[in-house]
Structure formats: structure tokens, C-alpha cells
Amino acid sequence: MSTDQTTGVSPARVAFYNDPKIRSIIYQVVLCAFVALLFVGATFNAIDHLRRAHIASGFGFWDQTAGFDISQTLISYSAQVSTYGRAFWVGLINTLLVAGLGIIFATILGFTIGISRLSKNWLLSKFATGYVETIRNLPLLLQLLFWYNAVLKALPEMRDSIAIPGGTFLNNRGLFLPSPVFLYGFSAVVVALVVGVIAAIAFYIWARKRQERTGQQAPVFLVTLALVIGLPFVVLALKGFPLSFDYPQAGRFNISGGLEVLPEFAALLFGLSIYTAAFIAEVVRAGITSVSRGQAEAAYSLGLKPRPTLRLIVVPQAMRVILPPLTSQYLNLTKNSTLAVAIGYPDLVQVFTGTVLNQTGQAVEVVAITMLVYLTISLTTSFLMNLYNRRVALVER
Amino acid sequence: MTMSEGDLAVTEIAFVRKAQLEQQPPPPHMTGAWGWARENLLSTPFNIALTIIVVLLLLWIIPDLVKFLLLDAVWTGADRDACREVVQHREIGACWPFVWERLPYFIYGSYPIPDRWRVDIFFAMLAAGVFWMLWINASRRDIGALYFFLVLPICSYVLLHGFEAIGLEVVDTVLWGGVLVTIVVASVGIVVSLPLGILLALGRRSPMPTVKLFSTIFIEFVRGVPLVTVLFMASVMLPLFVPEQYEPDKLLRALIGIALFASAYMAEVVRAGLQAIPKGQFEGAMAMGLRYWQMTRLIILPQALKITIPNIVNTYIGLFKDTTLVFIVGIFDLLRTIEVARIDPKWAAPVTSTTGYAVAAIFYLVFCYGMSRYARAMEARLATGDRH
Numbered sequence: 001m002s003t004d005q006t007t008g009v010s011p012a013r014v015a016f017y018n019d020p021k022i023r024s025i026i027y028q029v030v031l032c033a034f035v036a037l038l039f040v041g042a043t044f045n046a047i048d049h050l051r052r053a054h055i056a057s058g059f060g061f062w063d064q065t066a067g068f069d070i071s072q073t074l075i076s077y078s079a080q081v082s083t084y085g086r087a088f089w090v091g092l093i094n095t096l097l098v099a100g101l102g103i104i105f106a107t108i109l110g111f112t113i114g115i116s117r118l119s120k121n122w123l124l125s126k127f128a129t130g131y132v133e134t135i136r137n138l139p140l141l142l143q144l145l146f147w148y149n150a151v152l153k154a155l156p157e158m159r160d161s162i163a164i165p166g167g168t169f170l171n172n173r174g175l176f177l178p179s180p181v182f183l184y185g186f187s188a189v190v191v192a193l194v195v196g197v198i199a200a201i202a203f204y205i206w207a208r209k210r211q212e213r214t215g216q217q218a219p220v221f222l223v224t225l226a227l228v229i230g231l232p233f234v235v236l237a238l239k240g241f242p243l244s245f246d247y248p249q250a251g252r253f254n255i256s257g258g259l260e261v262l263p264e265f266a267a268l269l270f271g272l273s274i275y276t277a278a279f280i281a282e283v284v285r286a287g288i289t290s291v292s293r294g295q296a297e298a299a300y301s302l303g304l305k306p307r308p309t310l311r312l313i314v315v316p317q318a319m320r321v322i323l324p325p326l327t328s329q330y331l332n333l334t335k336n337s338t339l340a341v342a343i344g345y346p347d348l349v350q351v352f353t354g355t356v357l358n359q360t361g362q363a364v365e366v367v368a369i370t371m372l373v374y375l376t377i378s379l380t381t382s383f384l385m386n387l388y389n390r391r392v393a394l395v396e397r
Numbered sequence: 398m399t400m401s402e403g404d405l406a407v408t409e410i411a412f413v414r415k416a417q418l419e420q421q422p423p424p425p426h427m428t429g430a431w432g433w434a435r436e437n438l439l440s441t442p443f444n445i446a447l448t449i450i451v452v453l454l455l456l457w458i459i460p461d462l463v464k465f466l467l468l469d470a471v472w473t474g475a476d477r478d479a480c481r482e483v484v485q486h487r488e489i490g491a492c493w494p495f496v497w498e499r500l501p502y503f504i505y506g507s508y509p510i511p512d513r514w515r516v517d518i519f520f521a522m523l524a525a526g527v528f529w530m531l532w533i534n535a536s537r538r539d540i541g542a543l544y545f546f547l548v549l550p551i552c553s554y555v556l557l558h559g560f561e562a563i564g565l566e567v568v569d570t571v572l573w574g575g576v577l578v579t580i581v582v583a584s585v586g587i588v589v590s591l592p593l594g595i596l597l598a599l600g601r602r603s604p605m606p607t608v609k610l611f612s613t614i615f616i617e618f619v620r621g622v623p624l625v626t627v628l629f630m631a632s633v634m635l636p637l638f639v640p641e642q643y644e645p646d647k648l649l650r651a652l653i654g655i656a657l658f659a660s661a662y663m664a665e666v667v668r669a670g671l672q673a674i675p676k677g678q679f680e681g682a683m684a685m686g687l688r689y690w691q692m693t694r695l696i697i698l699p700q701a702l703k704i705t706i707p708n709i710v711n712t713y714i715g716l717f718k719d720t721t722l723v724f725i726v727g728i729f730d731l732l733r734t735i736e737v738a739r740i741d742p743k744w745a746a747p748v749t750s751t752t753g754y755a756v757a758a759i760f761y762l763v764f765c766y767g768m769s770r771y772a773r774a775m776e777a778r779l780a781t782g783d784r785h
Contacts, residue, residue: 028607035611042638049637121444122437123451137765139718142732142757149739150751335623341725353629363633371622371630378621 046364053361061360062088068355070346072262084356091351092373098268098347099334105273106333107326110280117285128281135278141339143275148267148343155263158254167247169255175266176248179259185242192235196227203227264345268337276333283329287322288314320392327385331378338374348373465490466755480746491752495744502738503756506574506729512566515556516577522549522556523584531771533778546588557581570648574729576760578648582655582720582730587713589656594663599693601668612664619661624722628654632726651723659716666712670705671697704779710772714765732757 062085069079074093116128161171169176207218248258299309340347357366438448469490478484480492526549529541559567600612631654682692724733735753
């Protein structure tokens with residue numbers, strides 16, 4: 001090449017199909033044409049099929065009356081008057097409920113197991129290892145079916161319900177808890193809670209600023225506890241406990257009143273939490289071991305005690321490693337909650353992609369909406385995660 | 398004592414030891430089983446509490462498990478009466494005669510009995526192929542790969558589906574079931590997802606904008622939605638998109654769904670491997686005058702795939718577990734056959750469900766744990782390889 005340039009002789013002309021630029025354009029045109037062809041072909045076929053099956057495409061079904069019952073509804077819904085659109089929202093809220101609670105339980109259990117695996121206690125670490133290895137290697141669907149069919153459905157029937165002290169009943173139709181009834185004056189407790197949380201945050205900020213300025217530490221944990229839990233409780237007591245419970249009444253064939261937890265919901269929540277906890281445990285373990293021993297040793301030699309070392313040195317560095325895979329585990333849990341369809345919990349897929357699709361036959365629209373929902377959740381989360389990552393990423397060289 | 402009286406008299410210094418003392422054994426409570434227990438189980442009050450809790454947990458789980466699976470289990474019997482507490486008047490554990498009678502159904506589904514030898518040959522061929530691929534020191538692994546990714550799929554299709562021309566009767570996929578379907582779905586996922594995943598990963602790193610765009614969209618889309626919805630899409634939307642005469646059968650639709658899903662995940666695993674290859678390798682290959690595909694095939698992929706083997710196997714474990722989801726679109730995989738068998742009136746007893754799930758659990762545990770051990774062994778092996 002260099003000789004060409006110095007002597008001013010241009011390189012031998014290559015055939016146009018060997019020119020990388022032209023080649024790349026040809027490849028891309030071919031690919032685009034192929035994808036376009038695929039889309040056009042699929043669309044034509046779909047239109048043809050739908051016309052033959054006399055299915056009107058479009059989203060008109062959204063406002064039609066659903067006409068089917070849903071076993072768990074957090075917003076008002078009735079088979080006679082509610083629309084398919086309403087059924088969609090009921091399903092979505094049920095999905096979010098089980099995913100939200102599942103994330104909380106899985107995080108608690110997962111962190112416990114993950115830290116236990118690193119424990120110096122031989123028995124505990126082996127037990128945690130056993131848990132992780134067993135749960136991770138069994139399909140989630142199998143675990144859900146086991147909890148639902150072999151455990152919860154094997155509970156006694158309605159008339160032989162197990163009575164748990166505190167007014168709770170357990171049988172194969174679900175768990176019946178006392179439901180709280182808020183009497184006049186309870187709103188003051190809610191206000192107290194909100195005030196307490198805000199005050200705790202303000203105190204935390206003030207304490208940190210003061211520590212940065214003077215080096216003096218404030219009892220943040222105790223004050224937070226007092227503000228968030230103590231304050232509402234004091235208000236509750238002052239107002240004369242404006243809270244009563246609606247206890248479930250055991251009848252011969254039915255239990256009336258109280259709060260009913262469906263066995264489907266319990267099985268799904270159990271299965272998802274236990275399964276995801278095994279993965280979170282691994283994430284946590286990997287995160288903690290990723291912080292090199294030298295970090296903790298250096299902290300000790302600077303005179304930090306074990307607890308501040310953990311809190312100020314190890315955990316912040318471990319969190320940077322833990323958080324991205326932890327988020328993807330949360331997403332996995334949310335996506336796995338679609339397995340509800342196998343045990344009949346009315347989540348988005350069971351209600352919408354199952355029943356609504358079967359009733360309306362609007363396969364394309366229904367599946368597209370369902371996918372869009374999960375895609376929105378996934379992409380939003382990963383977008384936020386990327387933002388966070390950019391903020392905490394180590395700046396190297 | 399090695400010192401004599403004379404030494405002391407000369408020096409007059411109180412006492413100076415001239416010889417090294419014999420090393421003393423550690424105190425008895427620091428060695429042996431008791432010492433180990435003190436160190437590892439009972440070092441602090443908190444540790445003692447933890448140990449007690451774990452022991453209680455184990456005492457709660459293990460005896461029940463052993464009792465159910467072995468001690469109280471029923472080993473012989475003809476129907477449900479053998480496994481019912483009301484009839485036998487004793488505590489009943491696992492109902493093994495039920496499993497024993499239903500085992501052919503769990504393995505072959507409703508595959509015609511005279512043709513089941515074809516399934517056996519398929520299992521044997523697959524086992525040989527898997528062994529060839531997994532055993533790193535096996536000779537001619539290139540032929541092995543050819544066998545695994547080309548010969549085996551064709552032979553399996555001819556064997557399992559049938560081919561009239563050579564006298565093998567066609568067996569409709571509706572009749573397939575059990576372990577056969579689980580293995581078929583998993584192997585199709587494995588065989589398709591690796592090449593497709595590599596292509597997608599290369600596409601995502603391509604300098605050509607449209608190739609990159611399409612690959613990225615596909616990967617992010619599939620990874621963003623649950624497998625259940627992909628399977629729903631494959632089973633209810635796919636038939637709409639193809640002309641009526643080519644409508645794929647139910648199993649094929651599920652296979653397509655699983656294969657596409659696995660490919661997207663595989664693509665990300667391979668991409669991570671590609672990213673770990675230093676730039677110099679690409680530049681070196683290009684400086685040698687290699688074309689893109691030569692460079693990819695001879696320089697980049699061998700290195701990238703080598704370091705990703707543990708992750709690839711981990712993806713396969715996930716895929717193997719995910720095959721159970723075809724259950725939801727009505728395919729008779731192992732789990733589905735167990736679901737069908739457990740509600741059969743002939744064996745209906747309180748313990749039947751748990752027994753069936755125990756069988757499935759053992760099956761998946763053995764396969765997945767085996768794969769994860771393999772991945773870990775590979776990881777250890779590759780780690781030592783890097784040190785040289």
C-alpha cells in the first residue's frame with residue numbers, strides 16, 4: 001500500500017463485487033428484502049385466514065362485554081357488565097400483585113440464603129448450598145404443580161378446616177385471614193406514617209451532612225425506627241385504636257367474611273419466591289465474593305470495626321456487582337409469573353391470552369398486547385438499570 | 398531436660414534454654430471431630446443458635462423424605478387400593494407400582510408399542526452424539542460436530558417421524574409423549590440455538606447497520622417477553638402466518654417457539670464471549686489477509702466458544718427446564734404425561750400426585766445437576782488452561 005501511495009500509482013481496480021462497501025450494501029439490501037418479504041407474506045396469509053374464519057380484526061373487542069368470571073379481582077369487575085378491557089386490567093393488576101410480593105419475599109429469602117452460603121458455620125453453608133443446587137435444578141413449573149396439587153389441594157376440605165389461632169382458617173379452598181376494617185379516625189394514622197417517613201428521610205440527610213462536617217455520628221437507625229413505626233403507633237393509641245378485624249366465620253360449606261387468599265395465588269407466590277430466591281442467592285454470593293479481601297483488611301487496618309466495614313466498604317462495592325443481575329432476576333420472576341396459567345391463577349396471561357383469546361379469536365391482537373405489556377416492563381427496567389449502571393460504573397483509565 | 402548442673406553454675410544467669418522444645422500437640426479440644434465442630438459449628442453463641450436451627454430444619458425435612466420415598470413406600474400392588482391409607486390401615490408413602498406400571502407411558506407417551514424400538518435407537522444415537530461432543534479429549538470432534546448438528550437431526554427425523562420409502566411407518570406427532578418429547582424439544586432447542594445464536598451474536602456486532610438493527614431487535618424482543626407468550630404466539634399466531642397447506646403441526650410450532658427463544662438467549666451468551674476476545678486477534682487475522690468468515694471460523698469463534706462453554710451449558714440447563722412449558726400449549730412432555738397419569742382413576746390415591754412429581758423431580762435433578770457439574774468441571778479446566 002505504502003509503495004502505491006509514494007509512487008502515486010493507484011491500486012489495481014477490483015471487481016465491484018469484491019469492494020467491501022458495495023458488498024455490504026448488497027448484503028443489507030438482500031436482508032431487508034428478505035425481512036420485508038416475510039412480513040408481507042405473513043400479513044397476506046393472516047388477512048386471508050381471518051377473512052375465512054370470519055374474524056373481524058382490530059381492537060373492537062376491547063369494549064365488548066366479557067361475560068366470564070375471574071376468581072380474584074382487586075378492582076371491581078362483574079361478568080355481566082365488565083368489558084374485555086376491564087378483564088385485561090384485572091389480569092394485569094393480579095400479575096403485578098404476585099410479582100411485587102414475590103420480589104419482596106424472594107429478595108429476603110435470597111439474601112438470607114446467599115449470605116448463609118458464605119457463613120463460617122459449616123452446617124449452615126452446606127444447607128444453603130443444598131437448597132440452591134436442588135431448587136435451581138428443578139423446573140419451576142414442576143415446583144408450582146407440586147405446591148398446588150400435592151400440597152395445597154391436599155389440605156382438608158372446607159368443613160374440616162384447620163383453625164389457626166387468631167381467627168385464621170386453612171383448607172383446600174384457600175387461606176382465610178381476618179381482614180382489617182378501618183374505622184373513623186384511622187386516616188390520622190396514615191398521615192402519621194407519611195409524616196414519619198418524611199421526617200426519617202430528612203433526619204437521615206441532616207445526620208449525613210453533620211457527619212461530613214463534624215464527624216459526629218447520629219443514631220440514624222433508632223430514630224428511623226421511632227419515626228416510622230413508633231409515631232403511627234402512638235397516634236393509633238391516642239385515637240383509641242380505630243381498627244377492628246372482620247373475622248372469617250366458618251360455616252358448614254363455606255366461610256364467609258375475612259380476607260381470602262386463593263390457593264392458586266399462594267402456590268404461585270410460594271413457587272416463584274422459592275425458585276427465584278435460589279438464583280438471587282447465587283447473585284448475592286457472587287457479589288460479596290467479588291469484593292477482594294484486601295478491601296476489608298485495609299478497612300480493619302484503618303481502625304474500622306467489622307460492622308462499619310461491612311456497611312461502608314464491602315456492601316457498597318458488592319451492590320455494584322449485585323444490582324444488575326438482581327434486576328434481571330426480578331424481571332425473570334415477573335416473566336415467570338405467566339406460569340400462573342398452568343395452575344389457574346387469573347394473571348394477565350390466564351385471563352387475557354387464555355380466556356379472552358379463546359372467546360374472541362383475536363389471536364394477533366391479544367398476543368400482541370400481552371407481549372407489549374411484558375416488553376414495556378422489561379425495556380423500562382433495563383433502561384433504568386443502564387442509567388444506574390452508568391452512574392455507579394467504575395471509571396477506569 | 399537436656400541441661401546439666403554445670404552449665405547453670407558457669408553462667409549464673411537464671412535460666413537460658415539452649416535447645417528448642419519439642420512442638421507440643423494442640424490441646425485435645427482443638428483437634429479431631431470435637432475441635433472441628435467447635436471451630437465450624439459452635440464458635441459463637443450466634444453460631445450455636447444457627448447450628449441448632451439448621452439441625453431442626455434437617456430433622457424436619459429428611460426423616461419425612463426418607464419415610465415417604467423408602468420406608469413407608471408401597472413397592473408392589475395392582476391398583477389404587479395398594480396405595481390408600483383407608484384400605485391398608487397404615488401410613489402410606491410413595492406409590493411405586495403406579496410409576497412402574499406407567500413407566501412406558503412416561504418414556505414414550507402413546508407412541509405405538511411395536512415401533513418403540515425406533516425411539517430406543519434415537520436415544521442411543523443421541524447419547525453417543527452428546528458423549529462425543531462433551532468429552533473434550535475425544536478424537537475427531539469435528540466429525541462429532543458434523544454428526545451432532547447434521548446427521549443426527551436427519552436420522553432422528555426419519556426414525557421418529559417415519560419414512561414410508563424405507564418401510565418405516567409414519568407416526569403422527571400427536572402420539573409422541575413423555576421423556577421422548579422432552580428430549581426432542583430440548584435437543585432441537587440445543588441443536589438450533591447454538592448456530593442461530595452465533596449468527597445473531599455476529600449480526601449484533603456487525604458493522605452493517607441493518608444487520609445489527611434486525612439482530613438487536615430480535616434478541617431484545619424475544620428476551621423481553623416470557624416464554625409462555627412466545628409459545629402462545631407460535632401456537633396460535635404462526636398458523637395464521639403461513640398458507641393453509643403448510644400449517645405446521647402442534648409439536649413443530651412449539652419447537653419453533655422454543656428454538657427462537659433459546660437462540661436469543663444463546664446469542665447474548667456468545668456475544669459475551671466475542672467481547673472477551675482482544676482486538677488484536679481480529680486485527681491480526683485481518684492482517685494475515687483472512688476474509689471475514691475465515692477469520693470468524695478459524696480465529697475468533699474457536700477462542701470465543703471455548704471460554705463460553707460453561708455459560709452455554711448453563712443456558713442449556715435453563716432450556717432443559719424450560720421445555721416443561723410446552724405443557725401449557727398442550728404438548729405431552731414428561732410433566733404432562735405425569736399430570737395425565739396421576740388423575741387416572743385406576744391409581745387415584747392421595748399419594749399418587751406426590752409420587753408422580755417425585756419421579757419428575759428425580760429426572761430433572763439428575764439431568765440438570767449432571768450438566769451443571771459438567772459446566773463447573775469445564776470452568777475449572779479452562780481456568781487452569783489460562784495460566785500457562
